[in-house]
Amino acid sequence: AMVAAVSGEPFPILPAIGDVALTLLLPFAAGQLSRPLIATWLAARKPIINRLDRGVIVLIVYTAFCESTASGLWWRYSPWVIAEIAAIAAILLAVVLGVTTALSRACGFPLADEVTTVFCGSKKSLANGAPIARILFAGNPAMGMIMLPIMLYHQLQLIVCSILARRYAARAAAAAR
Template sequence: MKIDGFLLAMLAAVVLAFLAPRLGAEGGALHMAQVTEIGIALVFFLHGANLSPQSLKAGAANWRVHLAVQATTYILFPLIGFAIFFGLSSVLAYEVRLGVFFLCALSSTISSSVAMTSMARGNVPAAVFDASLSGIIGMAITPSLIAMVAAVSGKPFPILPAIGDVALTLLLPFAARKPIINRLDRGVIVLIVYTAFCESTASGLWWRYSPWVIAEIAAIAAILLAVVLGVTTALSRACGFPLADEVTTVFCGSKKSLANGAPIARILFAGNPAMGMIMLPIMLYHQLQLIVCSILARRYAARAAAAAR
C-alpha cells in the first residue's frame, strides 16, 4: 500500500506544532505570520481555481448537473452546517461548531474532483465546469455564510473586506493563467496548517479539550460525508442522470476544498487563536473524502467498463 506523503507531512506539521509551538506562533523566531501571508498568495497562484475559459465553455451546457452540484455545495451543506452550529450548541464548543460550519461553507475541490471523475469514467468537462464555478461562487458565499453565523453569535466581522480579500486572492491565478504545481501547492497548505496549530498550541487551546472532542469531530465529518454521498447519489438517480453525470454530481457535490479552506481561514479568522480547531474539521474531512471517493471511483469505473462490454 502506497504511503500518502501529503498526509504524513500534515501529521508531521501538527506534531512539530505541539512540540515547539512558539517557533511558528505569531512573533516567533520563524516569522510565520509573514511567511503565511506569502503562502496564501502562493496557494491560489499555484493551485488557484484552474479556471480555464475553454474548460468552462466546454462543460457549461449540462445545466441540470450544475444545478445539482451547486445546490448540494451551497444549499444542502450550509443547511446541515446551520443545524449542527445552532442545534448542538449545548453539546459542542463554539470553536468546534464554527469549524464544522466553515467546512460546510467551503467550495468544492478542483483537482481531486476532476481526477476522481476521470478515474470513474464520469463527465470530465462538466466536473471541470462545476468545480471551477464552485470556486467562483465561494468567493462571496463562504465569507457571507461565516459572517451570518458570526453576527447571530454576537461576534460580527466586516464582510465586504473579507469578500474582497478572498476574491483578490482567488482571481490572481485566473488573471495570470498559471498551472498547478502540486508539490509546491501541498507544501504551502502544510505550512498554513503548521502555523495554525502553532498558534492554537501556544495559546493553550488544545489543553481545554479532551481527546473525545477530536473523536467527535471525526465522527461528524464521517457522518456528513456519508449523508452527502447518499443524497447526491439518490438525487442523480431520481433525476435520471446517466452514469457519467451521476459520477460528476456525486464527486463534485460531496467534495470540500482544503486547498481553498486553509488560506481562506487565514483571511477570515486572522488572529484567532482557535484557528487550529476551526481548521480541524476540513482537515479530517479532506482525508476521509480522498479515501472513500477513491474506493467509489474504482467501483464506478468497473460499472462503466461492464456497461461498455
C-alpha cells in the same frame, strides 16, 4: 453573524469579502488570463508546480496548528471532541454522497454523469478552505480547531472517493461487457 455572536463584536463582512477576493479570486483570474502565455512552461514543470501547490497548503495548515499549540488550545479539549468532529465530518460526507447519488439516479443520469455529480458534489477543497479560514479568523488562537473539520472532511473525502472510484470503474467495466 456566527462570528459576531461568538466574539460579541460585529464582523466586518465587506473587508473579509475583499480579502477573500484578493487571496483567491485575483490569483485565479490572473492565472487564467496568463495561461495562454505560460501554459507550455507550466506543463513542462507540472510535477514541481503540483508539489509547490500542495506545499503551500501544508504550510498554511501547519502554521494554524502551531499557533493553536502555542496558545495551549489542544489542552482545553478532550480527545472526544476531536472524535466528535470526525464523526460529524463523516456523517456530513455520507449525507452529501447519498444525496448526490440519489439525485443523479432520480434524474436518470448516465453513469459518467452520476460519477461527476457524486465526486464534484462532495468536493470541499482544503486549498480554498484553509486560506478563507485564515482570512476570516486571522489571529485567532483557535485556528487549528477551526480548520480541523475542514481537514478531516477533506481526508475522509479522499479516502471514500478513492473507494467509490474503484467501484464505479468496476461498474463501468461490467456495463461495457
